[in-house]
């Protein structure tokens with residue numbers, strides 16, 4: 001199918017990481033502010049089927065070792081296509097472009113981070129037209145309801161700016177659509193198994209109030225995708241009986257998770273980071289991380305490059321969070337889930353959130369209860385746990401009411417904290433894998449060390 005592409009194309013390259021030293025060029029990523037990918041459903045007459053356009057310098061004209069802005073516009077038409085499918089089809093850009101040897105695509109929407117390896121450039125990948133050809137073929141083969149498709153790559157900074165703004169408005173409109181709907185109002189949720197290729201036990205459960213971890217698929221998107229392709233990776237989940245409205249546990253979700261995770265995940269509590277939390281693949285937009293010293297949660301989004309208040313950066317914590325596991329206290333989340341009334345509802349919601357970067361706090365300000373907004377610390381208020389504790393105490397953050405006297409430090413200055421409880425804790429020792437089922441572990445001291453490069457997953461490819 002790809003005879004004229006000078007590198008291999010296949011599933012085997014999905015998940016390939018290209019480190020800075022091995023990259024020819026970088027497109028988007030943390031150092032570039034204007035980057036996006038957008039799928040638009042259009043009228044058939046507006047599309048020239050098979051057309052691939054490059055607006056601005058092509059790959060061959062871009063200087064080695066540098067980062068550039070990039071916009072990817074995929075325009076599609078088809079009688080069965082509807083607007084609600086745009087988000088789901090857009091998510092396939094990540095999957096299909098990653099099939100290309102030496103082409104790494106991370107994240108989604110306004111957060112894309114792409115690298116082309118030196119090796120693949122030397123083999124002859126010198127034009128976006130080649131990338132577009134692969135995507136075009138895969139889109140048409142895998143999603144036959146797409147009748148016409150044209151792809152535009154934009155690298156000209158002046159042309160990107162207005163389209164980037166347009167894309168942001170489209171994402172916001174998609175997200176806002178599901179905001180009026182409650183999980184109680186529907187009897188079907190949707191599951192997504194798109195990320196199982198690199199996290200085999202991960203299954204996203206998408207509900208009106210729990211947006212997909214990647215932030216790219218809403219309940220409406222799920223409904224449209226399952227409707228047009230019921231046997232595809234996005235499928236309907238009958239809610240079944242509600243076992244616990246507070247934690248968000250449903251018989252239908254449990255059964256579906258068990259089946260789709262090959263028995264690894266048998267219970268899912270949608271609104272909690274403890275007990276049986278929703279699994280996290282590696283595509284989450286952010287992490288809610290438990291800070292046992294203050295019994296609250298910190299939040300960090302992918303774009304935050306500094307260390308968080310617990311001394312760890314996003315990438316380090318992403319390794320603890322990712323992999324399709326249920327890890328208590330390290331919870332993959334989307335930004336839209338942070339706007340939901342069900343956000344960590346079983347754990348106390350925003351009354352339990354104690355720290356997040358200022359930019360994130362301002363971004364979701366309208367969705368944080370007014371009474372607690374000022375009491376949530378940012379990097380300006382606290383850079384360490386002792387500073388955080390002091391801040392929370394001084395402003396009377398609701399979490400301080402959880403600080404029972406017996407939780408205070410003893411005379412030796414040592415405070416015993418519960419670091420994990422429930423769920424499964426796997427570890428490998430002496431050549432065997434040991435899984436502690438429903439374990440509760442307490443410790444006098446917690447040592448957290450960054451993983452070595454060969455131990456990493458889910459975070460920054462360079463760290």
Ligand code: SF4
Nearest residue numbers: 192194195204212214
């Ligand atoms: S993060 Fe979840 S919803 Fe998003 S593509 Fe992966 S499995 Fe699907």
